[in-house]
Amino acid sequence: MKINKQKLGSALCTVLILLIWYTFSGQQLSYKGANDAQPVTDNAQDKIVINDREEPKKKADSIMPRMPTEDARKELGRASWKYFHTLLARFPEKPTNEEQSKLKKLIQLFGELYPCGECSEHFMQLLSKYPPQSSSRTAAAMWGCSIHNYVNKSLKKPMHPCENILEDYDCGCGDDEEKQNSDEEDAAKINGVLLQTEKEQSG
Numbered sequence: 001m002k003i004n005k006q007k008l009g010s011a012l013c014t015v016l017i018l019l020i021w022y023t024f025s026g027q028q029l030s031y032k033g034a035n036d037a038q039p040v041t042d043n044a045q046d047k048i049v050i051n052d053r054e055e056p057k058k059k060a061d062s063i064m065p066r067m068p069t070e071d072a073r074k075e076l077g078r079a080s081w082k083y084f085h086t087l088l089a090r091f092p093e094k095p096t097n098e099e100q101s102k103l104k105k106l107i108q109l110f111g112e113l114y115p116c117g118e119c120s121e122h123f124m125q126l127l128s129k130y131p132p133q134s135s136s137r138t139a140a141a142m143w144g145c146s147i148h149n150y151v152n153k154s155l156k157k158p159m160h161p162c163e164n165i166l167e168d169y170d171c172g173c174g175d176d177e178e179k180q181n182s183d184e185e186d187a188a189k190i191n192g193v194l195l196q197t198e199k200e201q202s203g
Contacts, residue, residue, distance in 0.1 A: 062112060062120030073116050080114070081148060085169040088144040093137045100134035107132045126150055141165045 133143035145162035
């Protein structure tokens with residue numbers, strides 16, 4: 001009896017697909033208990049709801065290894081600060097709630113994933129003490145300058161003057177008309193911005 005090779009190949013592929021489907025759809029791969037995190041904090045404000053249950057938030061820590069080479073840390077720092085300040089200087093002047101939330105998430109992840117572990121830990125401590133300000137471009141840029149100066153102070157480096165932060169990090173990227181028209185407004189606002197150190201701004 002002669003078996004058609006094509007039919008045999010199709011049958012074997014079908015059996016293989018069914019076997020793979022059966023293997024990966026079994027209960028042994030379910031992630032029951034994945035949300036059974038151990039309590040990290042007892043503070044009621046640090047609770048989140050997962051699957052209709054209140055769970056403690058995990059404290060954000062750096063997941064990156066230490067960076068022992070000072071030259072590498074300095075080079076990374078210069079590039080990171082350039083990106084960080086340029087991002088904040090281009091943030092919308094009147095951001096939506098979603099844009100504000102995205103900026104805060106990005107800054108949080110930036111801190112957690114920063115490639116220098118010890119730098120990341122220090123930055124995360126600063127974020128905890130001085131949460132990101134995202135109510136406007138000016139508030140975000142001034143907050144970023146303030147955070148940079150806290151880092152400079154700990155490294156015994158000179159302070160960066162914050163009054164020109166928007167101009168210092170203007171990338172010349174061909175900004176839209178709204179930004180060009182708001183430059184004078186930004187300069188006036190910088191002198192009146194007060195950074196909140198213990199709480200996030202309400203806007």
